[in-house]
């Protein structure tokens with residue numbers, strides 16, 4: 613081979629689980645080559661920060677060995693409150709000058725020390741006036757960037773692409789559903805500690821934030837109210853959701869937490885509307901391990917008046933049925949949104 617493959621291994625490092633995927637893709641479509649899933653070592657990832665680099669690095673290494681990948685480069689994504697995505701408006705200017713202007717603007721908009729952040733930006737095609745340009749500013753604390761690159765390096769690979777979870781989710785959406793011109797599309801990825809919320813307009817990300825609610829809210833409420841350990845609370849939650857016999861209290865805690873989680877989603881929708889001249893979603897998709905929580909998507913739909921539709925990250929992805937049964941694909945699909953988007957990245961891609 614004359615050229616090294618630029619294809620990567622997608623890796624989504626969550627609080628509850630680590631997901632890995634390899635894809636092949638060309639102009640004709642995409643194919644899933646491998647998928648790996650492992651529980652995150654306890655207390656090693658918190659709020660998007662990798663607090664135990666050694667433990668997570670080992671978990672990544674065993675996942676990579678498990679799928680016997682020949683690829684050496686990883687595409688992974690940061691998330692949490694140490695990453696900020698914000699739409700700003702700047703005077704129209706030459707593309708070459710934007711980078712300096714953005715650093716200047718970031719000082720006003722980003723609540724972190726400007727000397728310790730990494731910045732990226734994306735110019736939005738639509739702008740509010742002819743003299744200005746709308747830009748999506750992406751800022752991450754340098755420490756976070758270091759944590760993600762180091763954890764990959766100690767697992768023996770290189771970090772070829774460092775993305776943001778919401779953008780990876782949007783990438784997976786576009787592969788499967790296209791750009792859906794003219795409509796404003798929301799995607800909610802209900803994880804363990806956060807819910808990624810990303811909004812697309814004409815195929816472009818215009819809003820992206822991590823809402824600090826997820827499956828851990830349910831587990832913690834059960835743990836606190838019923839005096840059981842966190843592991844027992846998690847087991848009670850999953851039993852209730854799969855309709856096994858549990859005390860009635862578990863069901864009532866799940867219902868009450870659905871309302872609390874929905875309140876946070878509703879307030880993010882209000883924030884979206886307030887920061888985008890009253891933009892409302894035409895459609896909203898859901899995914900994530902916690903999206904199967906009984907009554908959650910129904911509660912969000914009832915309170916917000918927006919019908920939630922399931923997001924299938926494998927809708928247009930081919931998979932060898934000898935390797936991946938339809939049942940297995942269905943089982944992993946709600947965990948695979950972010951990692952599918954990452955597996956489609958190539959080294960050298962811009963965020």
Ligand SMILES: Nc1ncnc2c1ncn2[C@@H]1O[C@H](COP(=O)(O)OP(=O)(O)OP(=O)(O)O)[C@@H](O)[C@H]1O
Nearest residue numbers: 626627628629803804805806827900901902904905
């Ligand atoms: N069948 C199920 N029904 C409801 N919740 C579930 C189910 N299976 C797993 N979960 C919950 O899904 C969460 C894990 O989902 P996921 O892997 O998407 O999260 P994560 O990416 O690790 O978390 P985060 O992105 O917040 O760090 C856990 O809170 C777990 O309890």
Ligand SMILES: [Mg+2]
Nearest residue numbers: 626627803804
């Ligand atoms: Mg996640």
